[in-house]
Amino acid sequence: MNQEDLDRMFSRQENIVPSSGFVGGVMNAIECEASTPPPIPFPWKRALPGFVAWLIALVSFVYLAFAHFDASSTRLALARTAPMLAAIIDGLKAVDGAWIAVALLVSAASVFFSMRMVGARL
Amino acid sequence: MGARDDEADVERVLAGELGAFEHIVRRWQGPLVNLAFRFCHDRSRAEDMAQEAFLRAWRALSQWRKDAAFSTWLFALATNLYRSELRRIPANTVALEDIAEPRASATRSLEEQDRDRALKRAILGLPPKYRDALIVFYFHSQDIPSAARSLGVPEGTLKARLSRGRDILRNKLQTLLAKPGAKEAP
Numbered sequence: 505m506n507q508e509d510l511d512r513m514f515s516r517q518e519n520i521v522p523s524s525g526f527v528g529g530v531m532n533a534i535e536c537e538a539s540t541p542p543p544i545p546f547p548w549k550r551a552l553p554g555f556v557a558w559l560i561a562l563v564s565f566v567y568l569a570f571a572h573f574d575a576s577s578t579r580l581a582l583a584r585t586a587p588m589l590a591a592i593i594d595g596l597k598a599v600d601g602a603w604i605a606v607a608l609l610v611s612a613a614s615v616f617f618s619m620r621m622v623g624a625r626l
Numbered sequence: 627m628g629a630r631d632d633e634a635d636v637e638r639v640l641a642g643e644l645g646a647f648e649h650i651v652r653r654w655q656g657p658l659v660n661l662a663f664r665f666c667h668d669r670s671r672a673e674d675m676a677q678e679a680f681l682r683a684w685r686a687l688s689q690w691r692k693d694a695a696f697s698t699w700l701f702a703l704a705t706n707l708y709r710s711e712l713r714r715i716p717a718n719t720v721a722l723e724d725i726a727e728p729r730a731s732a733t734r735s736l737e738e739q740d741r742d743r744a745l746k747r748a749i750l751g752l753p754p755k756y757r758d759a760l761i762v763f764y765f766h767s768q769d770i771p772s773a774a775r776s777l778g779v780p781e782g783t784l785k786a787r788l789s790r791g792r793d794i795l796r797n798k799l800q801t802l803l804a805k806p807g808a809k810e811a812p
Contacts, residue, residue: 510792510796510799511764511768513745514745516738516742517664519663520672522676523673526651526673527652527655529673530677530681533681534644534647534684535644537681537685538644
């Protein structure tokens with residue numbers, strides 16, 4: 505079987521004729537979509553200060569927790585008020601948790617921005 | 627003339643005259659439905675896919691920059707959509723015995739019909755990048771530049787995929803046509 509045989513077989517593929525209601529169906533779908541109000545976009549501009557504040561608070565918390573956790577008064581106070589949190593910070597310190605937290609933040613940010621870019625193209 | 631009609635209709639649609647899009651649909655329904663049919667070999671699904679392609683074209687009409695013909699832009703959009711649809715729900719989930727011949731022709735020999743059936747089966751079994759290259763290339767009447775634009779790949783890449791795809795297809799077809807049961811359902 506050579507290329508000419510393949511070309512011949514492909515050229516024999518038959519065409520179909522769209523059904524009579526096809527144009528009507530497409531136009532109905534378009535008119536339906538045109539008549540519905542556009543979805544309300546997420547207010548990114550308004551929400552941005554909140555996101556930035558949240559991010560700063562998170563980073564500050566992680567930084568402060570790791571920078572001052574060795575101080576015995578802080579450790580004691582935290583162990584009394586939130587023993588589970590103290591245990592978590594201890595565990596994170598043992599495995600260089602700050603870097604894990606930074607890596608997670610960077611990953612989350614990259615996923616978030618790439619999804620936004622893809623969403624904008626669709 | 628067609629290209630100018632397309633441009634005029636697009637401008638009317640963008641100016642708010644929704645009815646002008648119907649002219650575009652009427653002009654391109656045949657090619658878009660047939661391109662979809664080559665991908666899925668299912669008439670009803672082909673119409674659904676083509677309808678979605680028109681809907682997306684309508685939504686993205688303002689993004690057509692007129693640096694290429696409207697048809698080029700439309701085919702690229704449709705090809706992209708059809709490929710995504712096939713990734714989502716592969717065509718070979720449809721039983722091949724259910725693939726109806728679009729027009730059963732008494733004039734075509736049984737051998738030709740068997741070969742066509744084997745060809746459909748072999749195409750559906752190809753890796754997607756070779757399958758898409760072959761489908762779009764033959765749909766565009768073997769025009770490399772048009773097919774490359776529709777697929778959004780350089781012409782050299784398309785030629786390489788066509789060559790490799792033909793090799794795989796040739797081997798598959800020889801096997802399928804050699805099998806005594808190949809003429810029956812898989």
